[in-house]
Amino acid sequence: MREDFLHYVWQHQYFDKTDLRTADGEDIQVLRPGHRNADAGPDFLNARLRLGEVEWNGAVEIHLRSSDWARHSHQTDQKYDQVILHVVGSHDADVARTNGSLIPALALQPRLLPELLARYQALVEAPVVAPLPCAPLLNLVPEITKTMMTERALLERVEAKADVIMTLHQHLGQDWEATAYHALMAAFGFQKNGEPLARLAKAVPLAVLRRHRHDQRQLEALLFGQAGFLADNEETVADEYIQDLKQEHEFLRHKYGLGPAALLVHEWNYLRLRPANFPPVRLGQLAGLLHARPALFDALLTAQSVAALTEFFQAPAPAYWRTHFRPGRPGKVPSLGKSSIDLLITNVVVPLRVAYARHVGQPALVESSVALLSELPAEHNQFTDVYEALAFAHRTAADSQGLLSLHKSYCAPAAACTAPSVAACCSNPASPGESSTGHFT
Template sequence: MREDFLHYLWKYKKFAFAKAKTTTNIAITITSLGEHNHLAGPDFFNSRLRIGEQEWAGNVEIHIKSSDWYAHGHETDPAYDNVILHVVWEHDVDIFRSDNSALPTLQLKEYVDKEALESYTTLFENQSKKWINCEVKLPDVPDHIWNHWQERLYFERLERKTETIREIVRQSKNDWEATLFVMLMRAFGTSVNGDSFQSLAAHLDFSVIRKCAQEPFRLEALLLGAGGLLPDDSVDSYALQLQGEYEFVQHKFQVDTQGVLPIQFFKLRPDNFPTIRLSQVAMLYHTIPGLFQKLMEVTHLDEFYDLLQVQASTYWDTHYSFATSQKKRVKKMSKAFVDLLLINTIIPIKFAYSQYIGKDQTATILDFITAIQAEQNSIIKKYNTLRPKAENALQSQALIQLKKEYCNVHKCLQCSVGNWLIGK
């Protein structure tokens, strides 16, 4: 038995509440269940009950056993003086408040439907052998519940990203262009170098980026040099030119890169090599002055793809690194990579900025995200074996949120799927 199951039973009245009595056989009438408290203190605030003929207003505390009251030290905590009902699964000891008055107790196990209890037990049994708790029953969930839950999950994930964006905006003193640069750098670093690229962006004053962006070679030298990617002993002429330019820029703008996280090539596909991605960033900021404003003005998805037609500088047509040359191939940002930029950076910033200026763009965000193809990773592939295939980015983002924030930590009782499976 888990305490969050008891919270679920109380919050949604999933017990024979009309028949409820205290352990001393006094009838309980529930006027208001109260507000669920997820922080320190009693579990439900501002509940209203009638116990016998007495009306009560106060808090409700929930435990597996009555003795948990003493195990958690509530008898000496003033925060629990206003508890009016102790809800437990098993009553094993009488509880007294700090003033020695008896605390009324409701033993839930007498009032819970057996089918609901069996559904709950089935959901959580053999956890170590299952990818997710509901994997056998997930196909049974009605489409309208599944689809609505996915939309909620997407906006939950989007709001979490928005919180990160707001913090970067605060640190940049409300410079949204600088915020976009930091977020784009993280995205260009992908999962391997995301932290390192963001660290690099945080060490570069965006005013310097604006100035250097007028000359793409200079901006490329700044990014590669500050990222520690220019070799000291190279005989490659382009590398030597970049090194010389970087030394000039570093001195001119007093660039301090102490503390920038190391950038790595290990386990990366060549198209994601940091040399290629940083050159693409340089060309992006050179070819699109006022990038932030242009992105915020986009109203149709195709405009993003037209705007982000960017490729690395010509040197990289025949290189992935400074060490060796390769067969010529233009290093253009692929549609799949642009989709990742849209999903993880541009759409979240557009959403955050719309909130900042007080403009509701929820419908536009939905139009964008549902028009982008679903991501492909191990999480999405596994869910696709359990239910019909995720077709768009809203669904794939929702599934990532579901797996990481609910399934992995067994928050089935906060999940619409788990609620339906237990309560059906």
Template sequence: MKEDFLHYIWQHQYFDKADLATTAGEPVQVLRVGFYNTDAGPDFREAILRIGEVEWAGSVEVHLNASDWHRHQHQHDPKYDQVVLHVVWQSDVPVVRTDGTLVPVLELQHRVDLRLLKTYEVLQQAQHAIPCAAFWPEVPEITKALMLERALVERLEEKGGEVLQVYQSYGNDWEQAAFYTLLRGFGFKINQQAFELVAKSLPFHVVRRHQHNLLQLEALLLGQAGFLADAGDEYSQQLQREYTFLQHKYKLQPLPRHHWNFLRMRPANFPTARLAQLAALLHQHPSFFTNILETDTTQKYQQLFAATVSAYWQRHYMLGRESKTITQGMGKSSAQNLVVNVAVPILAAYANHSGERAYLEKAINLLEQLKEESNKYTRLYEELGWRAKSAADNQAALGLYKRYCSHVNCMRCAVGNKIMKQRKATL
């Protein structure tokens, strides 16, 4: 058993309240269970309880064993002085506040129907990647739909939060934050870390100063990535000369080549080709962050990322290696990936920062208009009969799996809650 089961039991009051009393024998009446606290401090805030003849307003702390209070050092933490009731599965020791006063304890191990605990254990011990797979068909579609909507919003808030951290760490500059997020997105997982290193090692003010010149942008990006050390053909040598000048001017230190991965990749996805595409995008859209906020259609967002590369890169995927086919820029699938992983998080971050929910709604609407893509996460739910119909569904499934299913966090999931409630109704 984990504490989340007791959180659930307390929050929904799924225990026998007949002759409810503390371990010291004082009668307990729950007037308000309190609000679940996701921050530091006691588990439930603003609870109202009658213990004995006195009505208390304060917090409730939940543990499996009363001794966990001491294990977590709450007896030395003033935040826990406001606890008016310690709810535990087993009361093994008395507990005190910082001033030495005893905390009333409510023991639940003999008040919870063991069949409810058995349902919880089935979820916790499930072998399927989706813990509730055996119960999924029993859950109403509306419950699953609402939970997926919640998981989508939570995922967008999480991704937006990552962009906000970048924004704050770079002096509250949105264009800088968008630049970093853009480079991270261009890594497409395989080379994500290397692209992040380029973003960290190449000051954005340098990029901004040379955005009007595509050749210089290519030189900065490819040079900083470490790809110009062995320039071969004439164009590569021209890029090398540009980078050498800019490197000395701005005291730049290029990345070692070992950071980059070319294995098991199509030539169109090589990091050299991606860097050329990135240069074209930055050149054609110098106010990238503003473009993200103001672009108004899904097609325009995809066009934003599918910028036309220079003539050299239309015929090359590596420096000195000519391609048999002509490629003007990024493919549609890759452009959609960047809309999802760059544009949408930026919109979510700005919605959070500005307080204008319209940008979050814009992000969700954008995802709803983009085509779904089957992946290992959506396939887990497809096995249960659910089907993604848009990129929004993909992100919702990803959010649901990563935040809830993979951690067996069923007690915080509406689907898991519904299963437990249905089981409770049959007891």
């Protein structure tokens, strides 16, 4: 048995739930198994369970044996303090969080059907026939059909992202400037750290930042202090710049009643990130942007070209964060790269403008905003590469976004794309009134 098999079993809940109990005999009810985590930390996040009479929200960690917890040194890693259930093949040891509290365990091996493992192993070892189930029949689809479906998928993806912006806009009291601020903060995380940066935006209200936008040092103190990056350690205790920011943060947080740091250092993700993408680097670039561009929304709304938007995002970071990858750790840091700026335009600027255009009834602004994607170069990733290899047009970011939507909304779901039915992927599988869901990438 392999650990990824247990991931599969837990994700799809393919095990006997009769009289489900922990190793200590406590009743378990799985309300939500959580979603897979591809970064450092527990295997499944945002799980919801009922243990006995208490409902828990947190993470689930999976191992072949309970003792693997200690072998992987999770008992000293604060990222694993959020684990509420340890799902294992076999239970051979009690495990605890960094504070010593025990974590309930669920042993799955006695609850698995033998034929399930055999079927899973056969699927894993089966040769890959085609990158997509419908690939062998794509030559039957006219080019105009593929082009029209990709364009439709692009518009659905942009509309879905605009819907996310509109929901944010409603939650922020219909304040477009605050909406732009929150959207940019989350997007600067570039997937790996989007969630912590979104939380930071809530912890440092725009109304507070507006009062200090002309003082870059105070902006840094607010952002880095609430992000938890000013905590003393062996690298920062002798760093005069960090100590000065820490003192300023203490003054400002008491002044505005912000409380202590909203995040802890271990809540930021560094796994598989280049130093240029480290969270403190991105936060330094945000501080420079907020200082140099006091009217975010107006600038993003009125920019007439990709060149103008690129210039907007090239605001220099504070000097310290151009020479430090982390607090107290020197190094030459490059400025925000063109590819990162292109992603910000794709995932923030275009949806923000489309959401505003829909809100005020300006269809021409929708068209001009979507047209910006045709000025950006194509993205290349594991999904778009598949379609490019199958001769789909892939010249600009508009093509990339359409192909991503085509894959995630139509071709990826198991029931949406089968070899006998090319139309499921490349025709008109949904009625005109239906729309797909979209996520920032």
